Amino acid sequence: MGSEMLDHAVQSLREHGVRMTPQRQAILEYLVTEHSHPTADDIYKALAARFPNMSVATVYNNLRVFKEVGLVQEMNYGDASSRFDFVTSKHYHIICDTCGKVVDFNYPVLDEIEAVASQLTGFKVDRHRLEVYGTCPSCQAEQSQTH
Amino acid sequence: MGSEMLDHAVQSLREHGVRMTPQRQAILEYLVTEHSHPTADDIYKALAARFPNMSVATVYNNLRVFKEVGLVQEMNYGDASSRFDFVTSKHYHIICDTCGKVVDFNYPVLDEIEAVASQLTGFKVDRHRLEVYGTCPSCQAEQSQTH
DNA sequence: TCTTACATAGTAATCTTTATAATTAGTGTA
DNA sequence: TACACTAATTATAAAGATTACTATGTAAGA
Structure with missing residues:
Protein backbone atom coordinates (compact mmCIF):
# COMPACT_ATOMS: atom_id res chain seq x y z
CA MET A 1 0.00 0.00 0.00
CA GLY A 2 2.32 2.68 1.27
CA SER A 3 5.23 0.97 -0.44
CA GLU A 4 3.72 1.67 -3.82
CA MET A 5 3.77 5.38 -3.15
CA LEU A 6 7.24 5.04 -1.76
CA ASP A 7 8.49 3.21 -4.85
CA HIS A 8 6.95 5.83 -7.05
CA ALA A 9 8.60 8.57 -5.05
CA VAL A 10 12.02 6.89 -5.21
CA GLN A 11 11.67 6.44 -8.95
CA SER A 12 10.67 10.07 -9.32
CA LEU A 13 13.76 11.11 -7.42
CA ARG A 14 16.03 8.91 -9.55
CA GLU A 15 14.60 10.46 -12.68
CA HIS A 16 15.67 13.81 -11.28
CA GLY A 17 19.20 12.51 -10.73
CA VAL A 18 18.84 12.39 -6.97
CA ARG A 19 20.88 9.71 -5.23
CA MET A 20 19.34 7.45 -2.65
CA THR A 21 20.94 7.35 0.76
CA PRO A 22 19.76 5.59 3.91
CA GLN A 23 18.90 8.90 5.56
CA ARG A 24 17.00 10.10 2.53
CA GLN A 25 15.14 6.82 2.30
CA ALA A 26 14.21 6.99 5.96
CA ILE A 27 12.93 10.55 5.76
CA LEU A 28 10.88 9.66 2.73
CA GLU A 29 9.47 6.56 4.43
CA TYR A 30 8.55 8.59 7.45
CA LEU A 31 6.66 11.11 5.34
CA VAL A 32 4.84 8.40 3.41
CA THR A 33 3.88 6.14 6.30
CA GLU A 34 3.10 8.74 8.93
CA HIS A 35 -0.01 10.54 7.84
CA SER A 36 0.83 13.42 10.12
CA HIS A 37 2.21 16.74 8.94
CA PRO A 38 5.55 16.76 10.71
CA THR A 39 7.97 19.60 11.28
CA ALA A 40 11.63 19.17 10.38
CA ASP A 41 12.34 18.63 14.05
CA ASP A 42 9.65 15.93 14.33
CA ILE A 43 11.37 14.00 11.59
CA TYR A 44 14.78 14.57 13.11
CA LYS A 45 13.67 13.23 16.48
CA ALA A 46 11.75 10.32 15.02
CA LEU A 47 14.83 9.08 13.17
CA ALA A 48 17.35 9.87 15.90
CA ALA A 49 17.30 6.27 17.15
CA ARG A 50 18.12 4.80 13.75
CA PHE A 51 20.55 7.57 12.74
CA PRO A 52 22.21 8.90 15.89
CA ASN A 53 24.68 10.93 13.85
CA MET A 54 22.22 12.47 11.46
CA SER A 55 22.38 16.25 11.19
CA VAL A 56 19.35 18.53 11.27
CA ALA A 57 20.72 20.05 8.11
CA THR A 58 20.24 16.71 6.39
CA VAL A 59 16.55 16.79 7.20
CA TYR A 60 16.23 20.28 5.82
CA ASN A 61 18.30 19.47 2.75
CA ASN A 62 16.15 16.49 1.94
CA LEU A 63 12.91 18.30 2.50
CA ARG A 64 14.12 20.94 0.09
CA VAL A 65 14.98 18.29 -2.49
CA PHE A 66 11.60 16.60 -2.06
CA LYS A 67 9.92 19.96 -2.46
CA GLU A 68 11.82 20.70 -5.66
CA VAL A 69 10.78 17.36 -7.12
CA GLY A 70 7.20 18.07 -6.03
CA LEU A 71 6.86 15.17 -3.63
CA VAL A 72 6.36 17.32 -0.61
CA GLN A 73 4.49 20.50 0.17
CA GLU A 74 5.73 22.98 2.76
CA MET A 75 3.23 24.73 4.97
CA ASN A 76 3.93 27.58 7.32
CA TYR A 77 1.51 28.64 10.01
CA GLY A 78 2.40 31.88 11.68
CA ASP A 79 5.18 31.70 14.18
CA ALA A 80 5.69 27.98 14.44
CA SER A 81 7.95 25.76 12.38
CA SER A 82 7.08 24.76 8.86
CA ARG A 83 5.21 21.53 8.41
CA PHE A 84 5.70 19.13 5.55
CA ASP A 85 3.05 17.15 3.77
CA PHE A 86 3.67 14.27 1.41
CA VAL A 87 1.63 15.12 -1.66
CA THR A 88 -0.76 12.35 -2.61
CA MET B 1 -10.48 59.88 5.70
CA GLY B 2 -7.82 57.74 7.30
CA SER B 3 -8.28 59.59 10.56
CA GLU B 4 -11.76 58.19 10.96
CA MET B 5 -10.39 54.68 10.89
CA LEU B 6 -7.63 55.75 13.21
CA ASP B 7 -10.06 57.26 15.71
CA HIS B 8 -12.13 54.13 15.62
CA ALA B 9 -9.05 52.03 16.24
CA VAL B 10 -7.92 54.17 19.18
CA GLN B 11 -11.38 54.00 20.70
CA SER B 12 -11.41 50.24 20.25
CA LEU B 13 -8.08 50.01 22.04
CA ARG B 14 -9.29 52.18 24.92
CA GLU B 15 -12.31 49.97 25.33
CA HIS B 16 -9.92 47.10 25.77
CA GLY B 17 -8.05 48.98 28.47
CA VAL B 18 -5.03 49.63 26.29
CA ARG B 19 -3.14 52.85 27.00
CA MET B 20 -2.12 55.21 24.25
CA THR B 21 1.54 56.06 23.91
CA PRO B 22 3.28 58.08 21.21
CA GLN B 23 4.97 54.97 19.86
CA ARG B 24 1.73 53.03 19.82
CA GLN B 25 -0.03 55.90 18.12
CA ALA B 26 2.67 56.13 15.50
CA ILE B 27 2.65 52.42 14.72
CA LEU B 28 -1.10 52.51 14.40
CA GLU B 29 -0.98 55.55 12.14
CA TYR B 30 1.59 53.89 9.96
CA LEU B 31 -0.58 50.82 9.55
CA VAL B 32 -3.66 52.88 8.75
CA THR B 33 -2.13 55.37 6.35
CA GLU B 34 0.30 53.10 4.52
CA HIS B 35 -1.71 50.70 2.48
CA SER B 36 1.21 48.36 2.27
CA HIS B 37 1.56 45.16 4.26
CA PRO B 38 4.67 45.94 6.28
CA THR B 39 6.90 43.65 8.28
CA ALA B 40 7.77 44.52 11.87
CA ASP B 41 11.12 45.72 10.61
CA ASP B 42 9.53 47.94 7.95
CA ILE B 43 7.60 49.70 10.68
CA TYR B 44 10.63 49.93 12.91
CA LYS B 45 12.70 51.56 10.16
CA ALA B 46 9.92 53.87 9.06
CA LEU B 47 9.57 55.29 12.55
CA ALA B 48 13.27 55.36 13.41
CA ALA B 49 13.54 59.05 12.51
CA ARG B 50 10.72 60.08 14.84
CA PHE B 51 11.63 57.62 17.59
CA PRO B 52 15.39 57.06 17.52
CA ASN B 53 15.25 55.16 20.79
CA MET B 54 12.36 52.91 19.99
CA SER B 55 12.98 49.22 20.52
CA VAL B 56 12.11 46.51 18.01
CA ALA B 57 10.40 44.76 20.88
CA THR B 58 7.99 47.67 21.13
CA VAL B 59 6.93 47.15 17.55
CA TYR B 60 6.33 43.47 18.18
CA ASN B 61 4.53 44.13 21.44
CA ASN B 62 2.18 46.57 19.81
CA LEU B 63 1.50 44.38 16.83
CA ARG B 64 0.56 41.63 19.26
CA VAL B 65 -1.78 43.97 21.12
CA PHE B 66 -3.39 45.13 17.87
CA LYS B 67 -3.83 41.54 16.82
CA GLU B 68 -5.49 40.64 20.11
CA VAL B 69 -7.94 43.50 19.71
CA GLY B 70 -8.58 42.40 16.13
CA LEU B 71 -7.31 45.56 14.45
CA VAL B 72 -4.50 43.83 12.65
CA GLN B 73 -4.07 40.55 10.87
CA GLU B 74 -0.77 38.71 10.82
CA MET B 75 0.29 36.92 7.68
CA ASN B 76 3.21 34.58 7.44
CA TYR B 77 4.60 33.44 4.12
CA GLY B 78 7.07 30.63 4.43
CA ASP B 79 10.51 31.66 5.48
CA ALA B 80 10.24 35.42 5.38
CA SER B 81 9.11 37.76 8.14
CA SER B 82 5.49 38.09 9.06
CA ARG B 83 3.53 40.87 7.45
CA PHE B 84 0.80 42.88 9.15
CA ASP B 85 -2.38 44.11 7.60
CA PHE B 86 -4.69 46.68 9.11
CA VAL B 87 -8.12 45.11 8.90
CA THR B 88 -10.57 47.36 7.09
C1' DT C 1 -0.61 65.71 42.35
C1' DC C 2 -0.09 60.88 43.48
C1' DT C 3 -0.28 56.23 42.62
C1' DT C 4 -0.29 52.12 40.16
C1' DA C 5 -0.14 49.24 36.62
C1' DC C 6 1.04 49.07 32.02
C1' DA C 7 4.53 50.32 28.27
C1' DT C 8 9.13 50.97 26.71
C1' DA C 9 14.10 50.37 25.99
C1' DG C 10 17.85 47.67 25.91
C1' DT C 11 19.65 43.48 25.72
C1' DA C 12 20.02 38.61 26.02
C1' DA C 13 18.23 34.47 24.63
C1' DT C 14 15.58 31.23 21.84
C1' DC C 15 14.15 29.05 17.86
C1' DT C 16 14.16 27.92 13.06
C1' DT C 17 16.65 27.68 9.08
C1' DT C 18 20.71 28.31 6.09
C1' DA C 19 25.70 28.49 4.93
C1' DT C 20 30.16 26.52 4.93
C1' DA C 21 33.85 23.24 4.79
C1' DA C 22 35.60 18.81 5.35
C1' DT C 23 34.52 14.05 5.09
C1' DT C 24 31.87 10.22 3.42
C1' DA C 25 29.53 7.48 0.23
C1' DG C 26 26.36 6.62 -4.14
C1' DT C 27 26.59 5.37 -8.93
C1' DG C 28 28.16 4.81 -13.56
C1' DT C 29 32.03 3.06 -16.05
C1' DA C 30 36.27 0.55 -17.09
C1' DT D 1 35.25 -5.39 -8.63
C1' DA D 2 37.81 -1.17 -8.39
C1' DC D 3 37.96 3.73 -9.70
C1' DA D 4 36.62 8.26 -10.21
C1' DC D 5 33.39 11.78 -10.03
C1' DT D 6 30.19 14.24 -7.72
C1' DA D 7 26.51 14.56 -4.64
C1' DA D 8 25.22 13.88 0.26
C1' DT D 9 26.24 14.04 5.01
C1' DT D 10 28.06 15.78 9.26
C1' DA D 11 29.31 19.24 12.34
C1' DT D 12 29.34 23.68 13.33
C1' DA D 13 28.79 28.48 12.77
C1' DA D 14 25.87 32.01 11.49
C1' DA D 15 21.83 34.51 10.19
C1' DG D 16 17.34 36.21 10.91
C1' DA D 17 13.00 36.69 13.30
C1' DT D 18 10.79 36.77 17.45
C1' DT D 19 10.37 36.46 22.48
C1' DA D 20 11.84 36.93 27.38
C1' DC D 21 13.39 39.70 30.94
C1' DT D 22 14.40 43.66 33.91
C1' DA D 23 14.87 48.26 35.10
C1' DT D 24 13.02 52.56 33.98
C1' DG D 25 9.51 55.59 32.37
C1' DT D 26 4.86 57.19 31.73
C1' DA D 27 -0.42 57.20 30.85
C1' DA D 28 -4.57 57.72 33.23
C1' DG D 29 -7.71 57.61 36.95
C1' DA D 30 -8.45 58.92 42.07
Missing part, protein backbone atom coordinates in the same frame (compact mmCIF):
# COMPACT_ATOMS: atom_id res chain seq x y z
CA SER A 89 -3.62 14.18 -4.24
CA LYS A 90 -5.10 17.64 -4.21
CA HIS A 91 -6.68 18.48 -0.91
CA TYR A 92 -7.01 21.33 1.54
CA HIS A 93 -6.10 21.49 5.21
CA ILE A 94 -8.03 22.29 8.35
CA ILE A 95 -5.91 23.24 11.35
CA CYS A 96 -6.74 23.12 15.06
CA ASP A 97 -5.97 26.39 16.83
CA THR A 98 -5.62 24.59 20.14
CA CYS A 99 -3.39 21.59 19.49
CA GLY A 100 -2.08 22.36 16.01
CA LYS A 101 -3.36 19.14 14.46
CA VAL A 102 -3.69 19.25 10.67
CA VAL A 103 -6.40 17.25 8.92
CA ASP A 104 -6.96 16.89 5.18
CA PHE A 105 -10.30 17.43 3.55
CA ASN A 106 -11.44 17.30 -0.03
CA TYR A 107 -13.13 20.13 -1.84
CA PRO A 108 -13.33 20.94 -5.52
CA VAL A 109 -10.31 22.99 -6.52
CA LEU A 110 -11.11 26.67 -6.63
CA ASP A 111 -10.04 27.48 -10.16
CA GLU A 112 -12.42 30.39 -10.45
CA ILE A 113 -10.84 32.44 -7.70
CA GLU A 114 -7.51 32.30 -9.49
CA ALA A 115 -9.09 33.65 -12.67
CA VAL A 116 -10.89 36.40 -10.78
CA ALA A 117 -7.80 37.44 -8.87
CA SER A 118 -5.79 37.52 -12.08
CA GLN A 119 -8.33 39.70 -13.81
CA LEU A 120 -8.63 42.12 -10.90
CA THR A 121 -4.93 42.54 -10.21
CA GLY A 122 -3.10 41.80 -13.47
CA PHE A 123 -1.03 39.13 -11.75
CA LYS A 124 -0.04 36.02 -13.66
CA VAL A 125 -1.44 33.45 -11.24
CA ASP A 126 0.48 30.33 -10.37
CA ARG A 127 -1.39 28.73 -7.48
CA HIS A 128 -3.44 29.42 -4.40
CA ARG A 129 -3.47 28.36 -0.81
CA LEU A 130 -6.51 27.81 1.32
CA GLU A 131 -6.72 26.71 4.91
CA VAL A 132 -9.53 26.49 7.40
CA TYR A 133 -8.96 27.06 11.12
CA GLY A 134 -10.95 25.97 14.11
CA THR A 135 -11.08 23.47 16.96
CA CYS A 136 -10.74 19.74 16.41
CA PRO A 137 -13.24 17.29 17.96
CA SER A 138 -10.95 16.14 20.78
CA CYS A 139 -10.07 19.69 21.81
CA GLN A 140 -13.76 20.57 21.72
CA ALA A 141 -14.44 17.68 24.08
CA GLU A 142 -11.71 18.79 26.46
CA GLN A 143 -12.94 22.36 26.47
CA SER A 144 -16.52 21.37 27.24
CA GLN A 145 -15.28 19.16 30.11
CA THR A 146 -13.26 21.96 31.66
CA HIS A 147 -16.16 24.36 31.77
CA SER B 89 -12.96 45.02 5.38
CA LYS B 90 -12.99 41.43 4.28
CA HIS B 91 -10.67 40.82 1.38
CA TYR B 92 -8.18 38.27 0.15
CA HIS B 93 -4.54 38.68 -0.79
CA ILE B 94 -2.54 37.94 -3.90
CA ILE B 95 1.21 37.70 -3.41
CA CYS B 96 4.03 38.10 -5.93
CA ASP B 97 6.52 35.22 -5.81
CA THR B 98 9.24 37.42 -7.25
CA CYS B 99 9.14 40.67 -5.27
CA GLY B 100 6.85 39.74 -2.39
CA LYS B 101 4.34 42.49 -3.06
CA VAL B 102 0.92 41.91 -1.51
CA VAL B 103 -2.23 43.21 -3.21
CA ASP B 104 -5.77 43.04 -1.93
CA PHE B 105 -8.63 41.78 -4.02
CA ASN B 106 -12.29 41.30 -3.33
CA TYR B 107 -14.15 38.05 -3.72
CA PRO B 108 -17.32 36.81 -2.09
CA VAL B 109 -16.45 35.25 1.23
CA LEU B 110 -16.24 31.49 0.96
CA ASP B 111 -18.70 30.50 3.67
CA GLU B 112 -19.50 27.22 2.02
CA ILE B 113 -16.04 25.80 2.31
CA GLU B 114 -16.13 26.34 6.07
CA ALA B 115 -19.37 24.43 6.34
CA VAL B 116 -18.08 21.60 4.18
CA ALA B 117 -14.83 21.34 6.10
CA SER B 118 -16.71 21.31 9.39
CA GLN B 119 -19.02 18.56 8.24
CA LEU B 120 -16.20 16.42 6.88
CA THR B 121 -13.84 16.73 9.83
CA GLY B 122 -15.97 17.47 12.86
CA PHE B 123 -14.00 20.64 13.56
CA LYS B 124 -15.72 23.67 14.98
CA VAL B 125 -14.70 26.17 12.32
CA ASP B 126 -13.57 29.64 13.24
CA ARG B 127 -12.18 31.15 10.04
CA HIS B 128 -10.31 30.41 6.87
CA ARG B 129 -7.36 31.82 5.04
CA LEU B 130 -7.01 32.05 1.30
CA GLU B 131 -4.15 33.45 -0.70
CA VAL B 132 -3.32 33.46 -4.38
CA TYR B 133 0.29 33.41 -5.58
CA GLY B 134 1.79 34.48 -8.88
CA THR B 135 3.76 37.23 -10.58
CA CYS B 136 2.79 40.88 -10.38
CA PRO B 137 2.54 43.03 -13.53
CA SER B 138 5.83 44.87 -12.99
CA CYS B 139 7.77 41.66 -12.38
CA GLN B 140 6.16 40.18 -15.48
CA ALA B 141 7.39 43.18 -17.47
CA GLU B 142 10.91 42.82 -16.12
CA GLN B 143 11.00 39.13 -16.89
CA SER B 144 9.85 39.58 -20.46
CA GLN B 145 12.49 42.30 -21.01
CA THR B 146 15.30 40.09 -19.75
CA HIS B 147 14.48 37.24 -22.10
